[in-house]
Amino acid sequence: MSEKKPVLVLDDISMKYRVQSGSAELDQKRGFLGKLKGRITGQKRRVTVEALKPLSLAFYEGETIGLIGRNGSGKSTLSKIIAGHLTPTTGRILATDSPIMLGVNASLIQSLSGAQNIRLGCLAMGMTHEQIDEKYDSLVELTGLEKAIDLPMKTYSSGMSARLRFAIATAVDPEILVIDEALNTGDAQFKARTQARMDELRKNAGLVILVSHSISTIKQMCTRAVWLDKGTLVMDGDVAEVTAKYQSFMKNLAKKNNATARKIMQSGIATLPEVTIVDA
Ligand SMILES: Nc1ncnc2c1ncn2[C@@H]1O[C@H](COP(=O)(O)OP(=O)(O)OP(=O)(O)O)[C@@H](O)[C@H]1O
Numbered sequence: 001m002s003e004k005k006p007v008l009v010l011d012d013i014s015m016k017y018r019v020q021s022g023s024a025e026l027d028q029k030r031g032f033l034g035k036l037k038g039r040i041t042g043q044k045r046r047v048t049v050e051a052l053k054p055l056s057l058a059f060y061e062g063e064t065i066g067l068i069g070r071n072g073s074g075k076s077t078l079s080k081i082i083a084g085h086l087t088p089t090t091g092r093i094l095a096t097d098s099p100i101m102l103g104v105n106a107s108l109i110q111s112l113s114g115a116q117n118i119r120l121g122c123l124a125m126g127m128t129h130e131q132i133d134e135k136y137d138s139l140v141e142l143t144g145l146e147k148a149i150d151l152p153m154k155t156y157s158s159g160m161s162a163r164l165r166f167a168i169a170t171a172v173d174p175e176i177l178v179i180d181e182a183l184n185t186g187d188a189q190f191k192a193r194t195q196a197r198m199d200e201l202r203k204n205a206g207l208v209i210l211v212s213h214s215i216s217t218i219k220q221m222c223t224r225a226v227w228l229d230k231g232t233l234v235m236d237g238d239v240a241e242v243t244a245k246y247q248s249f250m251k252n253l254a255k256k257n258n259a260t261a262r263k264i265m266q267s268g269i270a271t272l273p274e275v276t277i278v279d280a
Pocket of ligand 1: 018070078
């Protein structure tokens with residue numbers, strides 16, 4: 001039997017956001033006097049949002065995972081935790097290499113030129129000057145900003161900034177690649193230009209995690225799907241089976257067949273294997 005090699009393990013990960021709010025809802029409940037009192041005493045309401053309930057998952061070399069679920073189900077939270085942009089409330093992540101998320105890694109400096117930002121961004125991702133020199137021309141080509149590359153970034157449109165960010169973020173070939181489609185803000189031309197680089201990155205990566213609302217994209221690209229709903233892991237497995245159940249769930253919800261939708265979700269949860277992470 002061939003042993004699958006785990007490259008990313010999520011061990012009992014959960015996430016609670018704590019938000020302070022001068023909540024309009026709370027003010028309404030308190031009434032005018034209460035509101036006034038709240039203002040005077042500087043009271044603030046603390047709200048806890050449970051974005052992810054504890055979950056454990058193991059991802060293996062060669063897999064492309066599709067994270068699916070309706071709005072607010074915790075997909076972006078999970079992808080940010082995997083990429084190290086958020087610290088989970090509980091749990092730990094074991095990975096063979098640092099996961100890289102496309103799109104948000106490069107924090108660029110508006111007063112510097114595109115060229116200077118490329119150098120800075122690549123240095124920040126751990127590349128050496130020699131490696132940057134070697135890649136520089138192809139990076140500029142990928143941005144499509146040849147003429148504007150020496151102008152300060154503050155003169156760029158949001159699409160031009162997105163191209164620059166994409167080129168920098170994809171300058172290294174990561175072993176574990178996280179792509180959140182919600183962050184993909186380029187126009188059609190930008191998407192076409194970057195598609196080839198995306199395909200190349202996916203081919204070279206050991207593991208890809210893709211967040212998308214497009215079920216056809218998930219079916220086309222992924223080998224396995226993970227369905228989240230309101231922070232709960234609902235189903236994990238074969239992409240055709242998971243997406244079929246998810247689509248049937250969504251169809252029933254749209255028709256307000258809530259009881260049927262709930263049953264579909266429960267039947268998904270019933271298929272979840274028990275995952276226990278054992279330290280090697
Ligand atoms: N920074 C934050 N502070 C407070 N609550 C947050 C924050 N980010 C997300 N949430 C909440 O956590 C929950 C999960 O949000 P998340 O963005 O992870 O969902 P999602 O599945 O990616 O949603 P979408 O499909 O709409 O992008 C939601 O209830 C959301 O309101």
